[in-house]
Amino acid sequence: MGVKRSYLLGAALVILGAPAALAGAELDLPHLNVVPRTEAEQARIDTVTQPTSSFDTAEPFETNPGGAATVPAGTDTNAFSHPSANISFERELDFKLGNGLFRKLWVSSPSSTLASDGLGPLFNARSCQRCHLKDGRGHPPEDPDDSTVSMFLRVSVPASADEAMSEIEAFLLSVGDDTPRNRPDPVYGGQLQDFGVQGHAAEYRLGIEYEEVEIALSDGEFATLLKPTYTAENLSYGPLAEGAMLSPRIAPQMIGLGLLEAIPAADILAAEDPDDADGDGISGRAQIVWSFEHDRPMLGRFGLKAGAPTIREQSAAAFSGDIGISTPIFGAPFGDCTDAQPDCRAGPHGDGDVRVTEVDAEGLDLVTFYSRNLAVPARRDVDNPQVLRGKEVFYDTGCTSCHTPKYVTHRLEDQPEQSFQLIWPYTDLLLHDMGEGLADNRPEGRASGREWRTAPLWGIGLTEQVNGHTRFLHDGRARNLLEAILWHGGEAEAAKSLVVEMPREDRDAMIRYLESL
Template sequence: MLRFLKAARYSGPMVFIVASLAIGFLVAPPQKTEIGTAELSSPHLNVTPRTDAERARIADITAMPATFTKPEAFETNPAGAATVRARKTADAFSQPSGNISFERELDFKVGNGLFKKLWVSSPSSTLASDGLGPLFNARSCQRCHLKDGRGHPPEGSEDDAVSMFLRVSVPAAPEEDISEIEAFLLSAGEEPLRVRPDPNYGGQLQDFATAGHKAEYRLEVTYEEFDVPLSDDQTALLRRPTYSAEDLGYGPLAEGAMLSPRVAPPMIGLGLLEAIPAEDILALADPEDRDGDGISGRAQMVWSFEHDRPMLGRFGWKAGAPTIREQSASAFAGDIGISSPIFPDPWGDCAAGQSACREAPHGDGDVRKTEIDSEGLDLVTFYSRNLAVPARRDVDDPQVLRGKAVFHETGCASCHRPKFVTDRLDDQPEQSFQLIWPMTDLLLHDMGEGLADNRPEGRASGREWRTAPLWGIGMTEQVNGHTQFLHDGRARSLLEAVLWHGGEAQASRDAVVEMPKADRDALIRYLESL
């Protein structure tokens, strides 16, 4: 009976979406592809190819709106049939896809259990849960992604940086062997930005350690505040952060070490982002800005250790991971020190010089072979793939509609691309052929010197970041009890986040500064409705 009720509840939106895709006559968007999709094909195995007729219908329904006097069709359902109602509690980001079946919801709940699971150090009588560290940032996925939402920087000396850490890398020496992705970029005619993990600390700094080991560091953040004048005699107060790695436990960082702060991003809608066709993302890339609009997004290219080939990067602040499964395995290794079939080293991110860490007891000596096995990783991936996006609120509010118009008029939608239609996926019904509104193009953009971390990652320079999805951003305070945004949480409000935009977004940022206060308020009100 429950399965029937769920099917009945969501059959309406699914039918209407398909019906909408069946009409319209707009041609496909201009092709600005810089990389062939053969090299960066879908991460999914069971994709039904689109016909030319379908491409034309999809171009119609994903076209930018012509007017802003009323909401667009299906705008209240940003995740298509996978959308869930917007709860008024802190659990708003922790719901399964709205169109998930009764049987598959059980896998979601088991995956949720593994996501919350507290890992313990080895040796332990709890064989299914040992293998923590020895160096780590958190004991569970949930500790960083609290309530499946957004992390924050530490506030004061008593607040651990449990949902934030520092990535670290050093320039590669000229004589070092090139990596797989560097070889691919060279073959494509690019000069890769070559970096390597710090020889003493690895690829990220861990601020916790198991008994008998020293933590790698303590994160310290200081801020310098400054005023930004706005129109209508308004002023915004921004804070510029400085990060330092204090109390280093394993000697100094290597010469030229580059640090990049990262807060845990929200988990909602990841499966739908993964289901966006690579060709649709690549069609938006315009690295030479040939159309002259000032926006020159680039596709991130990464090496997939699971698929052993170059793939389009989609996940992480610089799009450094190609799939949810690989991103999950990378987080297990780097954040918790847990090995997996993709990253089987039992010591996680311990550098070659950290011999005590590498030689410590680990949790891979039993039948699992790795500390989380393939089945466990699949369940965490399924859970992460199916964390639902809540429905939009107040889409017909006049101030929200005015804010939406301002969002488009100022060019925000050039990078925060509103709509896509996902692939037809035979084995992922929740994500298959959905009209979604993630508000991102998943491309890398130069965000200016103010947001630069000066640390390359893959194809991304020290000034480039992936366009962050905006769906659910207005519920951050409800879910996580704060309003701190951007990759390092420096912005204490949505307006501050906008004012930090530079580089390709400088013109849009300046327009927000100069527009009447009523329009600026409407823009923020629109973002809060997402």
């Protein structure tokens, strides 16, 4: 059996419901040098990752959500910007070089700074850091002229029946997956850029209108949610294609990505229950995506709908789509510009020198290493009585059905920072139907217009400290953690209803617990 065919078989076994352990290795990460677990190790892992039923005190090692890579929480805005605590001196130098590239402000071509030119011509930000502010979350615009906004709209249109299918679409169809097929807008591409270099008009201006929605809570309390409507205004190349679907995005926090990448695929796939066979109302599904770097189906882990399989590929996609910078994975120097934008495609670019692409392989590796090693801060107040009560409420309400507390990462030969760590990310990395309220109505890969990847919760209590705001969810509509919970629907409707109905004291305790993460 050929290599590619064997990987396809592995993915097919997952989608068709074969045991995850049988197919997990086929969907795992080919660039990881994994040391297989022994039976004794697996038995220990199975024991330590069992959900707790005791809430009188914190669990062993709960203060270190990133395992040995955990760093002290700190009290300033740099809490998300530290390297893994267990990194060596030599590797910390690579981390700092990657940090420099992550923060670099790209400029348009031609420029005397040849290592920094190639921006755009159309773009959403001039650096990675401009979206992931202080390596944390972006936020929606507070006013029309807000220059610190880090939000954009993805766009796609339904594929016509006679269009040729991509490899992943053909593969999914062959195993019975009827996910709707999408294409980028024929003019505007896969996302809308709100900036352009000199001589190139921005594609659009983001428009948001909010409607207030009041929710009655127990004990006579009320919460007010902001229901957003998004529009693409001032379109420079004419209207969007018929049936265009828009999906808002703000940048998520960057901490712990290398640890998420090191979770065995089999452990993630083991939690799949697409048909809700156990009847608990939760039916998580794995995202299966095509890896452009490895030319094969892989388990999606990164992005709000788990659309990227690796940190390196996610980084390359952001360079291309957000900044208009070419990499060895996505080599187009004009980023997301389409054939219908000839001026953008013909504009001056920064490729073609000794680097070949605007970010060469070494630069992409350094950014990947930096992103992989942004450390998770330590928990706070783990033995506080209100925090412990909030933890019990969180578990009893069923939140851990999706926000899985614990994993043990792969044992890795050349990634000591991520190797064989007990971690507490509070995510299953699966797709879940979150209801009509959070639906963007835009499918992405296997994800429907109502499905999102479970967001990791580690570090969420430090958002205000790092980013100066408490805006949550994929588009920042929630202004605090309670609002984020109240937007949950679909598979999370039952858990959300329990939060609405529980005594205020328990609700406050659960929020206090989340703030300690």
